Amino acid sequence: MMKEKISRYIDGEGDKEEMEKLFKTNEEARKYFNELKEMKDVLSRMKVNAPPNIERDVLYRIRKKRRRLAYVVVSFAVVFLISVLFLKIEGLNIKNPGESTHIYRTAPEKHLMLPTTKGPSPQKGFDITVSKNKNDKIIEILKRYGTIKKQNENTFLYTLDSEKLPEVLDKLKEIAKVTNVNVKEEKGPITLIIKIHNNR
Numbered sequence: 001m002m003k004e005k006i007s008r009y010i011d012g013e014g015d016k017e018e019m020e021k022l023f024k025t026n027e028e029a030r031k032y033f034n035e036l037k038e039m040k041d042v043l044s045r046m047k048v049n050a051p052p053n054i055e056r057d058v059l060y061r062i063r064k065k066r067r068r069l070a071y072v073v074v075s076f077a078v079v080f081l082i083s084v085l086f087l088k089i090e091g092l093n094i095k096n097p098g099e100s101t102h103i104y105r106t107a108p109e110k111h112l113m114l115p116t117t118k119g120p121s122p123q124k125g126f127d128i129t130v131s132k133n134k135n136d137k138i139i140e141i142l143k144r145y146g147t148i149k150k151q152n153e154n155t156f157l158y159t160l161d162s163e164k165l166p167e168v169l170d171k172l173k174e175i176a177k178v179t180n181v182n183v184k185e186e187k188g189p190i191t192l193i194i195k196i197h198n199n200r
Contacts, residue, residue, distance in 0.1 A: 002026075006033050007056060010040055035059055124183055125158070125193035126169075130176035132198040141171045142194070151193075159191045 002022075006029060009019045023030040039059060130138055142148045145168045146160025160168065165183065172178050183192065 002029055003032060003056070006036060009033075010036055032059075123193045124190070125195070126181040126183070127179045127195045127197060128172060128176050129179065129197045129199060134175055135196065135198070137175055138172065138196060141168065148194075154196050154198075156194045156196070157191060158194045159189055162186050162188060162190045165190070 005014055005019070005022075008014045009016075010033070019033075023033060036056070036059060128138055139148065142156070142158055145164045146158055148159075149157040151157055162183075162185075169178055169181070183190070
């Protein structure tokens, strides 16, 4: 309805005051008017003997092509964004080849750090099994090389310099059984979880 009024107005029909008011308040109407007027000017300059409503037909085809182009552009953009997101999520699961994921365990007789093929343990540390009357001796050895903080009845947080760990393990093995050693090879201070179990 609006487009027909605009078309008639360009042909010299319709209420000028009404149309000017429409153009001031309605941007789409103003835009359509300008496009149609420009098309009419071009056609009149070319002196084309065109059938009636040619302007609207041509304008309709132009807009249809624009919509189709916009649809293609949006489709490509969506596919591109999905691809980028997929690659980003996949990238989070790819490990850097330069990173080491080894977990180290102590060899039975020598305190060399050997890589193990087992999966990661939930915590770093080791277990100590000892008779109850030697608990104080164990705590004394641990305090000599680092700082110890009680977590609960038989679990302790132990912080020491990583270079002292082999010596600590040697001292502990003189009076107790040390098992489940799980320590990553690191330099500087390390914090371990130590569990002390008493023989029955």
